[in-house]
Amino acid sequence: MASVGVKLGSIGSQWTTACKQAVHDLNLLFRRKRIEVTLAINGAGPTINVETDASILGTLVHGKTSAETNDAGKLMRAEVRLPVKLSINTPKGVRDAGTGYAEVIAAHEFVHALGHAPHNSHLMAQTFSKSPGDRPAGDKLTAGGVSLPPLDLSDDSVAQLKSIWG
């Protein structure tokens, strides 16, 4: 089982909570789908460094990830950039988005960092529809007919991650 560390910069309490939740839930999903990689906050192995970036709009539903791989296609290090603050448009106006919504965006970028380049569906969709809850805790993103969270990977994404991580 390969191990990948996730190092959180000064990204604020909501992103810290969301990133920890994303690591936890991705590990459960990887176990269930038999993808042989484990993420760990401050863990050993190649590292995904996470920072916020004020140049990424908070109304967008994604961050930015760049990854360096070795000749075998294995991750050496990756940089994930997240918007400073996420907002969502609701019938009552614009407000800060909930942590579950942030978790989906963080998890999407972590999966890119693990070598998943294409945008297909579910967690790795090209575009998400925003689905605001009555309260921030109920905010969801939908893609490919699924509502996230909980995190879900399409069969294509599972096959691709298995081809990289065995």
Ligand SMILES: [Zn+2]
């Ligand atoms: Zn993406």
